[in-house]
Amino acid sequence: MHLLKNRGYAHPLASEITPRAVYEERRTLLRQLAAGAAGGTLALWAARDARAQGARPGRLPALAASRSSVAGALTMEKLTPYADVTSYNNFYEFGTDKADPARNAGTLKPRPWTVAVDGEVKKPGNYDLDALLKLAPMEERSYRLRCVEGWSMVVPWVGYSLAELIKRVEPTGNAKYVQFVTLADKARMPGLNSSVLDWPYVEALRLDEAMHPLTMLAYGLYGETLPNQNGAPVRLVVPWKYGFKSGKSIVRIRFLENQPKTSWELAIPGEYGFYSNVNPGVDHPRWSQATERRIGEDGLFARKRPTLMFNGYEAQVGQLYAGMDLKKFY
Ligand SMILES: Nc1nc2c(c(=O)[nH]1)N[C@H]1C(S)=C(S)[C@@H](COP(=O)(O)O)O[C@H]1N2
Numbered sequence: 001m002h003l004l005k006n007r008g009y010a011h012p013l014a015s016e017i018t019p020r021a022v023y024e025e026r027r028t029l030l031r032q033l034a035a036g037a038a039g040g041t042l043a044l045w046a047a048r049d050a051r052a053q054g055a056r057p058g059r060l061p062a063l064a065a066s067r068s069s070v071a072g073a074l075t076m077e078k079l080t081p082y083a084d085v086t087s088y089n090n091f092y093e094f095g096t097d098k099a100d101p102a103r104n105a106g107t108l109k110p111r112p113w114t115v116a117v118d119g120e121v122k123k124p125g126n127y128d129l130d131a132l133l134k135l136a137p138m139e140e141r142s143y144r145l146r147c148v149e150g151w152s153m154v155v156p157w158v159g160y161s162l163a164e165l166i167k168r169v170e171p172t173g174n175a176k177y178v179q180f181v182t183l184a185d186k187a188r189m190p191g192l193n194s195s196v197l198d199w200p201y202v203e204a205l206r207l208d209e210a211m212h213p214l215t216m217l218a219y220g221l222y223g224e225t226l227p228n229q230n231g232a233p234v235r236l237v238v239p240w241k242y243g244f245k246s247g248k249s250i251v252r253i254r255f256l257e258n259q260p261k262t263s264w265e266l267a268i269p270g271e272y273g274f275y276s277n278v279n280p281g282v283d284h285p286r287w288s289q290a291t292e293r294r295i296g297e298d299g300l301f302a303r304k305r306p307t308l309m310f311n312g313y314e315a316q317v318g319q320l321y322a323g324m325d326l327k328k329f330y
């Protein structure tokens with residue numbers, strides 16, 4: 001399948017798949033088959049059928065998007081079914097069990113919503129959700145998301161590069177880091193009564209990581225508005241880093257001169273570092289990071305699949321870390 005990647009196939013969007021689109025795609029694939037790309041093409045075909053089955057679930061308002069042209073943004077891997085993406089979650093503000101967010105996040109009120117942008121920027125301000133939704137054209141991108149716990153998913157996110165927002169707020173020469181502060185509302189988030197983490201949940205990136213075109217502000221998935229449990233109304237998605245770097249339900253974006261601490265670093269500094277790049281060669285102190293289990297596909301007893309360097313995005317992001325000792329900067 002990897003050999004077939006990026007050969008110019010039109011990727012259907014979850015939001016626009018019709019039986020006709022599927023039919024036409026089959027025709028294209030049959031032509032490819034005739035041209036001799038047999039095995040991979042069949043795999044591709046199966047993946048597309050799975051994708052078609054996952055077409056817009058119709059539960060939340062649609063969020064129109066065009067397919068992304070960002071390099072690496074559209075993996076050909078099979079999408080994780082919507083039901084799994086929205087029922088197996090980490091969102092500790094709503095509880096620590098994987099089923100808790102779907103069960104409890106109904107209390108999150110994703111509208112009205114504002115995101116404060118401040119710190120080392122020439123144009124700080126409060127961005128209303130409606131303004132953010134119109135800030136740049138929406139794109140669909142299917143990214144692998146790998147949790148530090150050893151499971152992964154492939155999700156068709158809807159949003160745009162965080163760089164679109166960063167360019168508009170004009171960071172000053174002092175801005176070297178971008179911090180993401182997420183909602184901490186005791187009245188609506190039962191998990192805040194627990195002391196597993198310091199609230200609010202905070203995450204951060206180096207400015208060049210934040211500016212990378214793959215770093216995404218997501219407002220939707222599967223062609224629809226984000227379900228609360230996935231971080232409505234706006235969350236980060238950084239596909240080459242462990243899932244916890246992708247903060248949900250963001251309320252503030254701060255531009256900083258010095259590297260800030262992140263929630264997981266503060267909670268367990270010996271286990272979680274600032275970078276948290278997916279790296280099969282650097283084990284978590286309590287378990288290996290060399291393999292993973294794909295949610296919705298790999299059963300508990302299935303052979304685990306290998307984890308890829310930078311979660312498979314090495315060609316796109318590897319140069320960000322040139323010369324760095326990734327065992328030290330984990
Ligand atoms: N605010 C907030 N964001 C968060 C988390 C959280 O607990 N709170 N969990 C993180 C972790 S550990 C993962 S793996 C991903 C999971 O995203 P998903 O539920 O959409 O798959 O969200 C991340 N973002």
Ligand SMILES: [Mo]
Nearest residue numbers: 147148243244
């Ligand atoms: Mo995670």
